[in-house]
Amino acid sequence: MNQPLGQDGVFVLSRDADAYVRLLADEGIVAAAATDAAAVAARYAGEPVVLGDPGLLVQALDDMDGVRWVQSTWAGVAPLLDAASAGLTVTGIKGVFGPQMAEYVLGYLLAHELGVIQRFQWQAEQRWVTTPTGRIAGKTMGILGMGSIGRVVAGRAQALGLRVLGCSRSGAATAPFTRVFAVEDLHAFLGECDYLVTLLPDTPDTAGLLDADALAALPAGAVLVNAGRGSVIDEQALVAALGDGHMGGAVLDVFNQEPLPQDHPFWTTPNLRVTAHVAALSEPADIVAVFLDNFRRFQAGKPLQYTVDARRGY
Structure with a gap:
């Protein structure tokens, strides 16, 4: 067992705060905590280290004058980019979500090819x-978003016999991708994709990347899986591409507005599957493992892992 890590004040702000506090206590860290932003003003006592859900932290940082470093519990850190731009050290999570995301992506693609939903209907009709x-x-x-998650998805896909392409700013060769296109060649990349998987963060460069022209560049019958951020897709263009039969299907886990409004056309668009941002969930034990490594670095005055670059958006 690791030695106790000391008492450099830690505050947890998360809907799963109780689980985080228990896991930290096992490592000798006594943490104060809250499960909602409204409780922070009364409970926060100047702790320099905060472990928390970005959606709650963005509501509470004004009440946390002593914080020096924030460790996100999510893969996405968009709510914390303004704080990072202002000089606060923010670290993200890597090396955790890839296996979950691979199961989500491949599970839905297999369901599509096997016609699982249609066969359930045929069974009901005898x-x-x-x-x-x-x-x-x-x-x-093809994978847009070739970070730690994308590389795991690529490896698992190859194990099932898929050829896997990537697209990045540089177009530099990256294992395990068979070939990598530069973003300037986006349409050429899209033209080779039977399946397009987007795992991109929410940044100015990615917003609206998959517009009507990009979707038209996909081969007829292509299937899109978006488990990154909803802002990458032109929603009206996607509805049109599915409605006219150009695309074979889409699976969406993330949206511009969440929860998805009840009157949104995605609910009734043919061959579109909606899931409620569940592709890769933050399991406290996994997040704490990343946090503890960074906490040791923080105590030793060493650089932290996965520091967010506000200019790049991740």
């Missing part, structure tokens, strides 16, 4: 339908 199913092996997956 219909014996011998239409053959599709396969993912031998097809091409």
Whole structure:
């Protein structure tokens, strides 16, 4: 077991605060905590280290004058970018969400090819339908967002027989991707994708990247999976591409507005599957493992891992 890490004041602001506090206590760290932003003013006592959910932290940082470093519990840190721009040290989470995300992406692509939903309907109708199913092996997956999560998804996809392409700012070769395109060649990249997986963060450069022209560059019947951020997609263009049959399907876990409004066209768009931002959940034990490594670095005066660059947005 690791040695106790000392008492450099830690404050936890998370809906899962109780779980985080227990896990930290196992490592000798006594942390104050709150589960909502409204309680921070009464409970925060100048702790320099804060572990928390960005959506809550953005509401509470004005009441946390002593904070020197914030460790996000989420992969996405968009709510904390203003604080990072103002000079606060913010660190993200890497190396945790890849396996979950790979299961989500591949699970839905397999369900699409196997016609799982349609076959459930045929069973309910007591219909014996011998239409053959599709396969993912031998097809091409393109991934936008080649960070730690994207690399895990790529590796798992290759294990199932997929050819995996990537697209990045530089276009530099990156394992395990078969080929990487530069973002200037986005449409050429899209033209090779039977499946397009987007794992991009919410930044000015990614907003609206998949507009009508980009979606039209996909081959007929292509399937889109977006588990990054909703802002990357032109929503009206996606509805049109699915409605006219150009695209074979879409699976969306993230949206410009969450929860998705009940009158949003995505609910009724043909061949579109909606999930409620569940592709990769923050498990406290996983997050604490990343936090503890950074906490040791903080105590030793060493550089922290996964520091957010506000200019890049992640």
